Amino acid sequence: MPKLLQNMQNQDPSITYAGCLAQMYFFLFFADLESFLLVAMAYDRYVAICFPLHYTSIMSPNLCVSLVVLSWVLTTFHAMLHTLLMARLSFCEDNVIPHFFCDMSALLKLACSDTHVNEVVIFITGGIILVIPFVLIIVSYARIVSSILKVPSARGIRKVFSTCGSHLSVVSLFYGTVIGLYLCPSDNNSTVKETTMAMMYTVVTPMLNPFIYSLRNRDMKGALVRVICKKKILFCL
Numbered sequence: 001m002p003k004l005l006q007n008m009q010n011q012d013p014s015i016t017y018a019g020c021l022a023q024m025y026f027f028l029f030f031a032d033l034e035s036f037l038l039v040a041m042a043y044d045r046y047v048a049i050c051f052p053l054h055y056t057s058i059m060s061p062n063l064c065v066s067l068v069v070l071s072w073v074l075t076t077f078h079a080m081l082h083t084l085l086m087a088r089l090s091f092c093e094d095n096v097i098p099h100f101f102c103d104m105s106a107l108l109k110l111a112c113s114d115t116h117v118n119e120v121v122i123f124i125t126g127g128i129i130l131v132i133p134f135v136l137i138i139v140s141y142a143r144i145v146s147s148i149l150k151v152p153s154a155r156g157i158r159k160v161f162s163t164c165g166s167h168l169s170v171v172s173l174f175y176g177t178v179i180g181l182y183l184c185p186s187d188n189n190s191t192v193k194e195t196t197m198a199m200m201y202t203v204v205t206p207m208l209n210p211f212i213y214s215l216r217n218r219d220m221k222g223a224l225v226r227v228i229c230k231k232k233i234l235f236c237l
Contacts, residue, residue, distance in 0.1 A: 001203065004100055020102040021083055027101065028079035031178070031201070032129050036071035038171055039133040040064075042140040045167065050147045078129055085121060089113050098191045103198060105181070134175045141168065170205060177201045 003023060007013045015023070047058050082104060089111040099106040104122065108115045177200040 015102065020097075020107070021087060024086060024102045024104065024107070025079050025083040027103075027202070028082055029075050032075035032078050033071055034174065034205075035129060035133050035178075036067075036074065038167070038174065039136050040067045040071070041167055042137040042171075046140040046144055049144050074129075078125055081121065081125065082118075085118050089115065089118070099195055099198070101198075101202070103194075105194065130175065130179055134171075134179070137171055137175075170209065173208075174201050174205050 003015065003019075044059060048055050051058060086104065086107060089108075090113045091107075091110055092112045095110055097103075097106050097110065104118075108118055177197045181194060181197045
């Protein structure tokens with residue numbers, strides 16, 4: 001996004017080769033990190049709803065730190081792997097990337113050398129980094145729904161959907177577009193369609209995160225109400 005905003009400001013959409021690889025690395029790093037943190041959040045909700053009395057003992061600070069460290073290590077390895085594989089490819093002279101950032105699929109189309117290894121690695125690691133976390137999230141929410149149905153309560157159901165609805169909306173938007181773009185590619189996909197799908201998980205999802213998560217917090221709601229009321233009073237004066 002910073003590079004995109006700079007391009008819009010300067011009307012110069014060029015990027016260096018090293019800058020393109022660096023952009024791809026950080027894009028993969030933060031996208032993968034989002035995937036793992038969504039799994040950690042799903043597990044946190046599963047423990048909170050299914051084992052409320054044991055929540056503090058299960059979700060200990062040590063476990064939380066371990067989950068974060070594991071996420072950082074795995075995402076660093078995955079991002080570095082694809083960046084090094086991309087660096088070994090040779091590109092033609094006329095390099096115009098049909099995308100708003102250095103996406104792997106767009107760069108592979110510009111490569112003059114064989115990209116078979118890159119495509120195989122994308123499919124294998126994509127299954128590990130994307131499909132497995134997505135399945136774990138689905139299993140977590142399936143267990144949550146199952147535990148709720150055992151003791152049906154209108155108030156409990158409303159509380160669960162209020163707690164998990166925001167997380168599920170982000171999960172659907174993020175994984176739906178990423179899996180559709182990278183693991184289920186189609187020759188019929190136009191550049192506009194691929195760019196729109198990429199925009200959904202690179203721009204829209206991170207933009208919605210502060211609203212979806214922060215505004216569920218009572219303290220954040222209270223602070224927001226105080227700011228709005230204060231501005232109204234100043235406007236009236």
